[in-house]
Amino acid sequence: MGEFSFIQWIRKRQRRRRDVTVGIGDDCAVLNVSSDKLCLITTDMMVDGTHFDLRKCTVRDVGRKAIASNISDVAAMGCRATAAVVSVCFPENTSEKFAKELYNGIWDVANKYTIEVIGGDTISGRSPLCISITLLGKDGGLKPIRRSGAKVNDMILVTGTLGGSILGKHIHFEPRLKEGILLNKHFTIHAMIDISDGLTADLNHILEESHVGAILYEDTIPVSKAAEEIAKKTGNTPLYHALSDGEDYELLIIVSKGQAKKVMESNLFPERTFRCIGKIVSGRGIRMKYAQGHIKRIKPRGYEHLQSEFNDSGEL
Amino acid sequence: MGEFSFIQWIRKRQRRRRDVTVGIGDDCAVLNVSSDKLCLITTDMMVDGTHFDLRKCTVRDVGRKAIASNISDVAAMGCRATAAVVSVCFPENTSEKFAKELYNGIWDVANKYTIEVIGGDTISGRSPLCISITLLGKDGGLKPIRRSGAKVNDMILVTGTLGGSILGKHIHFEPRLKEGILLNKHFTIHAMIDISDGLTADLNHILEESHVGAILYEDTIPVSKAAEEIAKKTGNTPLYHALSDGEDYELLIIVSKGQAKKVMESNLFPERTFRCIGKIVSGRGIRMKYAQGHIKRIKPRGYEHLQSEFNDSGEL
Numbered sequence: 001m002g003e004f005s006f007i008q009w010i011r012k013r014q015r016r017r018r019d020v021t022v023g024i025g026d027d028c029a030v031l032n033v034s035s036d037k038l039c040l041i042t043t044d045m046m047v048d049g050t051h052f053d054l055r056k057c058t059v060r061d062v063g064r065k066a067i068a069s070n071i072s073d074v075a076a077m078g079c080r081a082t083a084a085v086v087s088v089c090f091p092e093n094t095s096e097k098f099a100k101e102l103y104n105g106i107w108d109v110a111n112k113y114t115i116e117v118i119g120g121d122t123i124s125g126r127s128p129l130c131i132s133i134t135l136l137g138k139d140g141g142l143k144p145i146r147r148s149g150a151k152v153n154d155m156i157l158v159t160g161t162l163g164g165s166i167l168g169k170h171i172h173f174e175p176r177l178k179e180g181i182l183l184n185k186h187f188t189i190h191a192m193i194d195i196s197d198g199l200t201a202d203l204n205h206i207l208e209e210s211h212v213g214a215i216l217y218e219d220t221i222p223v224s225k226a227a228e229e230i231a232k233k234t235g236n237t238p239l240y241h242a243l244s245d246g247e248d249y250e251l252l253i254i255v256s257k258g259q260a261k262k263v264m265e266s267n268l269f270p271e272r273t274f275r276c277i278g279k280i281v282s283g284r285g286i287r288m289k290y291a292q293g294h295i296k297r298i299k300p301r302g303y304e305h306l307q308s309e310f311n312d313s314g315e316l
Numbered sequence: 317m318g319e320f321s322f323i324q325w326i327r328k329r330q331r332r333r334r335d336v337t338v339g340i341g342d343d344c345a346v347l348n349v350s351s352d353k354l355c356l357i358t359t360d361m362m363v364d365g366t367h368f369d370l371r372k373c374t375v376r377d378v379g380r381k382a383i384a385s386n387i388s389d390v391a392a393m394g395c396r397a398t399a400a401v402v403s404v405c406f407p408e409n410t411s412e413k414f415a416k417e418l419y420n421g422i423w424d425v426a427n428k429y430t431i432e433v434i435g436g437d438t439i440s441g442r443s444p445l446c447i448s449i450t451l452l453g454k455d456g457g458l459k460p461i462r463r464s465g466a467k468v469n470d471m472i473l474v475t476g477t478l479g480g481s482i483l484g485k486h487i488h489f490e491p492r493l494k495e496g497i498l499l500n501k502h503f504t505i506h507a508m509i510d511i512s513d514g515l516t517a518d519l520n521h522i523l524e525e526s527h528v529g530a531i532l533y534e535d536t537i538p539v540s541k542a543a544e545e546i547a548k549k550t551g552n553t554p555l556y557h558a559l560s561d562g563e564d565y566e567l568l569i570i571v572s573k574g575q576a577k578k579v580m581e582s583n584l585f586p587e588r589t590f591r592c593i594g595k596i597v598s599g600r601g602i603r604m605k606y607a608q609g610h611i612k613r614i615k616p617r618g619y620e621h622l623q624s625e626f627n628d629s630g631e632l
Contacts, residue, residue, distance in 0.1 A: 004524065021354060021460075022460065022462065025463075025525070026393070026462055026463050026464075026525075027358065027389040027390075027392040027393050027463070027508075027509060027510060028356040028357060028358040028389050028390055028392075028393045028395070028453060028460065029356070029357045029358070030354050030355070030356050030357075030393075030460050031354065031355045031356075031357065032353065032354060033349040033352055033353065033354065033355045034352075034353045034354075036349055036350075037348065037349065037350045038337060038346050038347065038348060038349065038350075039346070039347045039349045039355050039452070040344040040345070040346050040347075041344060041345045041346075041347065041399075041401055041434065041435060041450075041452065042343060042344040042345070042401075042435060043401045043403050043435060043436060043437050043448075043450060044403075044437050045403035045404070045405055045437040045439050045448060046439070047405050047439055047440075047441035047443055047446075048441070049441055049442050049443075050439060050440065050441045051439070073343040073344050074343075074344055076343040076344075077342070077343050077344045077346075079344070083357075085357055085358075085359045085450055087359050087360075087361035087448045087450075088361070089361055089363050089446050118357065119357060119358060119359060120359060121359050121360050121361040121448070122361075123361050123362070123363055123366060123367070124363075124366065125363035125364070125365055125366045125444060125446070126365050126444060127363055127365075127443045127444050127446060128441060128442060128443050130363075130405050130441070130443060130446050132359075132361060132403045132437070132448035134357075134359060134401055134403075134450040136355070136357065137344060144337075144338065144344065144346050146338065146342055147341075147342055147343070148342075192343075193343060194343060208320070209341075209342075
């Protein structure tokens with residue numbers, strides 16, 4: 001299959017957007033932004049052996065995860081996702097079927113949100129499969145929610161349950177795009193982030209950017225079944241996994257006490273999506289109030305970035 | 317060096333843009349597009365051993381090439397470049413110095429054009445160095461120049477000289493951003509592309525998108541000194557290299573006869589930047605009129621994309 005027919009294949013497969021002026025196949029793609037104020041952009045790169053393992057998942061799963069993790073970043077700003085460019089480095093002698101399955105995985109998720117693949121680059125190398133997706137978004141009349149707006153006495157909410165995502169959720173999660181937009185549209189959200197590094201690690205990003213501290217209540221942390229399951233294998237507690245495992249892609253939300261109550265009671269979220277797990281305090285760092293009543297400082301733990309050896313992962 | 321200090325290092329190093337609302341360090345970057353009509357987007361991925369060879373060039377060179385090749389794509393639309401996101405997969409145990417040199421290379425080029433790095437992702441894997449840059453651009457009141465507007469009797473112009481870029485120009489080229497914008501602003505350009513795959517291969521992209529053919533004049537093709545030099549080694553003619561070598565990153569411009577004359581004589585380009593190398597004809601494919609007078613059909617040749625084995629490179 002030549003480049004031209006591969007582009008034709010892509011053009012025909014996907015749902016098109018009306019604001020895409022030039023899609024795949026020219027020097028640049030062009031998006032009509034005349035009715036937008038802001039253009040959001042986020043990117044994620046994933047490589048076989050680090051972010052996924054092709055011995056344990058399909059290439060279609062990889063496509064799903066690669067686009068969904070980007071959508072989760074747009075969700076964390078409370079904005080809309082629009083279009084993506086997809087770059088892939090395939091191992092040498094990759095089959096056409098394998099390549100197409102990657103795109104099928106991307107569309108499994110992208111079509112649901114009417115995200116169009118408007119460009120990309122396909123290369124091959126003496127390299128494991130490496131995929132880099134850049135996703136664009138727009139404000140849709142809303143203000144993007146930053147990490148830096150947390151205030152003392154704010155409440156800390158979280159969606160879903162946490163921990164043990166490695167047992168499956170890290171591939172098969174649903175990005176909280178709908179929730180992010182609803183929160184931004186109907187409430188005043190002070191800060192928000194998606195939990196990709198781990199609850200305490202991502203909470204710590206908010207705390208550092210906002211120059212505040214936090215206290216968490218042990219008995220409110222929504223520990224997942226997967227966290228309980230994996231705890232049996234690792235010897236750590238389920239709570240440990242809920243606090244430090246990455247890639248749950250849930251939302252961590254910082255709101256005033258009044259707004260927190262409104263969010264939790266809102267008919268917009270009939271499924272009891274949110275749990276209040278703590279509050280923002282002055283000072284720095286994270287403390288945990290245990291069920292027994294004592295309070296202890298805990299270290300943000302999770303997927304650690306750009307360590308001294310520069311041998312880990314860090315999203316900029 | 318932790319992630320936070322690496323982000324700080326990046327924040328301090330680069331020239332900032334006023335339209336960047338949120339730069340590096342949040343879930344998404346945010347660009348103010350309220351005064352733009354169109355947002356351009358292009359992406360290039362490069363891997364060690366295929367697009368560059370770290371045994372023969374520095375990692376700083378790699379950074380330069382990675383951003384410059386993207387700028388060349390925006391140049392080929394005749395528009396302005398604004399901001400970039402940079403994703404890198406470093407081989408395991410990469411040093412901090414090596415990583416920083418890559419960014420220094422990017423800024424060597426980006427700062428010249430006031431392009432700000434507003435986000436990215438840094439990972440590591442059991443993989444050769446792989447870099448993926450996505451560049452955004454804006455219309456600046458101009459209409460992006462597509463590949464599809466070539467008309468019968470139009471002239472074919474090209475900037476610079478061609479061939480043998482592998483001897484150095486493929487790393488150390490200057491993207492023709494200034495020329496692209498000037499052409500778009502002051503003339504009516506029917507179609508434009510940058511020569512990354514090779515003259516005949518890229519011309520063929522225009523011909524296919526525009527449903528026309530072309531005739532080239534042998535004695536007008538601007539054969540570079542590098543093409544002559546490399547021809548001595550390969551046994552091919554210098555002309556062969558000028559026609560088929562990739563990565564010269566010159567512009568190939570399709571204009572009416574009247575506009576061609578104006579471009580060639582314009583004071584905007586005092587350096588005699590352009591050569592007229594042929595014209596657009598009806599039918600399909602490329603023919604060459606040789607200096608001796610005979611005309612022969614030639615096959616578009618160059619860096620071939622997405623071959624049957626899916627083992628080559630293809631920009632979508």
